[in-house]
Amino acid sequence: MDELTLTTPALLFSAISLIMLAYTNRFLAYAAIIRNLHDKYQKEKDSVLMAQIKNIKHRLYLTRSMQIFGITSLLFCVLTMFLIYIQQHTIAVWVFGLALILLIFSLAFLIWEIQISVKALEHHINDIENR
Template sequence: MEITLTTPALLFPALSLLLLAFTNRFLSLAKLIRDLKPIYKTSHSHLVYGQIQNLRLRLVLIRNMQAFGIASMFSCVLCMFMLYAGLQTAGKIVFGVSLVLLMVSMALSLWEIQISVKALELELSDLEQDEDIAPIHPVT
């Protein structure tokens, strides 16, 4: 397989958008944590504490998502440099590493989304118990 200088450059738009999405998630979680902290200090609610623990895990995942995404982008740039220098085989290997790093970043993103959805489901089930209403199931 022959790769050119433009092959790794194709990942730049995708990586940029992913990193932007990861940063937005981080900022949302940071605001949520800042909002929950005073609530927990006054109420010492186990529900709020559980939410904070959930958010802590999600923060670690987002940090790792960003780290792998940045490493993938760095590998793309390194690959481009190697191809420019005429190191075709090394460039192919580094490009493969870049793709693997991108896959790890996306897998962590999927894990973080699943944790987020479970937390929201717990929140909704708690609401349903408080209101004593039946959950609405989508029609299939």
């Protein structure tokens, strides 16, 4: 088995950083949508708006999970580097493996959230096509 070096977890830094930037952009977009839906709902208590609010709430919680798992993965990569530095290689290998698993969970939540987003947009497209 090849030995885990400092560069291995460091390689994930740029990837995880870019992923976190994408997650943050999604979160900010949801915040704007929620504020817009809130204003619309205050004016008219429409059942369609309520369905959109429930949908975006679900997607918001998924994005939170994506961010938590992604940040924890990055934290474990840093911990891995520290463990390698203090010569705790066996523990470092296990912590790095956990970091990879957390990153997998984060990406799985992203796939789930994208599926929900596509379904929400399909409702709008169908509404346009039916008019």
